[in-house]
Amino acid sequence: MTTSSEAFVYxxxxxxxxxxxxxxxxxxxxxxxxxxxxxxxxxxxxxxxDAEALARSLGGNSAGVFAEAAMHTPVTVxxxxxxxxxxxxxxxxxxxxxxSTIGLGKAIALRNGCPQxxxxxxxxxxxVTPILGQxxxxxxxxxxxxxxxxxxxxYDPELTLGLPVxxxxxSGLNAIAHAxxxxxxxxxxxxxxxxxxxxxxxxxxALPEIVARPRDLAARSSALYGSWLCGTVLGTVGMALHHKLxxxxxxxxxxxxxETHAILIPHTAAYNEAAAREAxxxxxxxxxxxxxxxxxDFAQGLGAPLALKDLGLGEADLDxxxxxxxxxxxxxxxxVERDAIRALLGRAWxxxxxx
Ligand code: NAD
Numbered sequence: 001m002t003t004s005s006e007a008f009v010y011x012x013x014x015x016x017x018x019x020x021x022x023x024x025x026x027x028x029x030x031x032x033x034x035x036x037x038x039x040x041x042x043x044x045x046x047x048x049x050d051a052e053a054l055a056r057s058l059g060g061n062s063a064g065v066f067a068e069a070a071m072h073t074p075v076t077v078x079x080x081x082x083x084x085x086x087x088x089x090x091x092x093x094x095x096x097x098x099x100s101t102i103g104l105g106k107a108i109a110l111r112n113g114c115p116q117x118x119x120x121x122x123x124x125x126x127x128v129t130p131i132l133g134q135x136x137x138x139x140x141x142x143x144x145x146x147x148x149x150x151x152x153x154x155y156d157p158e159l160t161l162g163l164p165v166x167x168x169x170x171s172g173l174n175a176i177a178h179a180x181x182x183x184x185x186x187x188x189x190x191x192x193x194x195x196x197x198x199x200x201x202x203x204x205x206a207l208p209e210i211v212a213r214p215r216d217l218a219a220r221s222s223a224l225y226g227s228w229l230c231g232t233v234l235g236t237v238g239m240a241l242h243h244k245l246x247x248x249x250x251x252x253x254x255x256x257x258x259e260t261h262a263i264l265i266p267h268t269a270a271y272n273e274a275a276a277r278e279a280x281x282x283x284x285x286x287x288x289x290x291x292x293x294x295x296x297d298f299a300q301g302l303g304a305p306l307a308l309k310d311l312g313l314g315e316a317d318l319d320x321x322x323x324x325x326x327x328x329x330x331x332x333x334x335x336v337e338r339d340a341i342r343a344l345l346g347r348a349w350x351x352x353x354x355x
Pocket of ligand 1: 044045046047071072073097098099100101103121122123124125126127129130131132133159160161162163164167171234257258
């Protein structure tokens with residue numbers, strides 16, 4: 001782990017976090033706190049009823065609902081949302097949902113500078129990052145900038161009680177993946193290391209409870225707390241091999257976001273474990289002393305998907321995936337070597353425990 005005797009730079013993102021059961025009721029006050037009065041409420045079609053209920057509860061502070069948010073923030077959807085925002089006379093957005101809905105809010109703020117209030121309902125972490133990925137003509141590009149960082153994040157664990165168990169598990173492992181890569185990030189610092197470790201610990205404790213009792217409010221609170229910490233790490237330091245592989249498989253092979261993270265994190269942690277042993281040691285201790293294998297056992301115990309072949313990736317695609325992943329690699333504690341990456345992908349494809 002980084003110690004205070006090492007030199008570091010800590011660039012914190014400003015954040016106003018409103019956390020706790022029932023805090024959905026704070027949305028109107030938070031709109032006013034931003035000097036705004038009329039929010040366009042955003043959601044996916046799946047969460048439209050929740051978005052409409054929130055809009056009703058906001059009364060005159062609601063400028064209506066736009067419920068067409070979609071995975072990977074398609075620019076065509078953003079353009080429709082911009083038109084709805086202008087037609088409704090909105091002056092801010094409230095994004096109710098996971099990374100897809102939050103991405104739409106960020107894309108709107110990028111274009112018109114409006115304040116964003118996010119009510120986060122998954123563990124993906126986008127709500128606390130200044131990162132936006134957008135898709136135009138089938139190509140996803142990612143940008144980073146203070147203008148896309150949401151001003152306010154509300155975490156109300158009651159809204160996650162109905163997050164399906166399978167999604168809770170994969171989304172929680174997605175959050176853990178941010179923290180694992182944060183622990184060995186080249187630009188890590190003592191504070192991000194503390195947040196990463198505490199985030200992993202909270203999710204390690206909460207996810208088995210959620211699998212056993214999905215409506216356990218204490219476990220849901222702990223998971224959301226952990227995801228906030230892990231997301232903050234993602235938004236503060238650079239990511240490495242794991243995120244590069246997930247972006248490759250998501251972008252070039254259309255694999256689903258959270259499931260891909262969940263399957264790969266034991267393998268990428270194992271790949272980097274020897275090269276980043278000191279930085280990873282406290283996390284490894286949370287999983288029995290060995291991080292890669294321990295995470296795989298943990299994921300298996302939660303009933304998480306373990307094999308990329310089950311997400312529809314063909315074995316014939318593995319060579320091309322390895323080639324893309326080693327082209328312009330992100331910084332990584334262990335050199336990113338084609339044959340070793342191909343072997344890693346082969347094990348993840350088959351669902352084997354990492355070596
Ligand atoms: P998602 O937002 O796509 O949500 C998946 C589905 O679950 C949606 O239909 C959604 O409406 C539903 N859902 C969300 N919360 C629910 C709840 N509490 N109860 C019931 N249903 C619920 O999934 P995600 O994994 O949160 O986000 C994935 C997207 O976010 C990807 O496009 C990814 O690239 C992006 N992302 C971006 C960042 C960033 O920093 N920019 C970080 C993480 C993820």
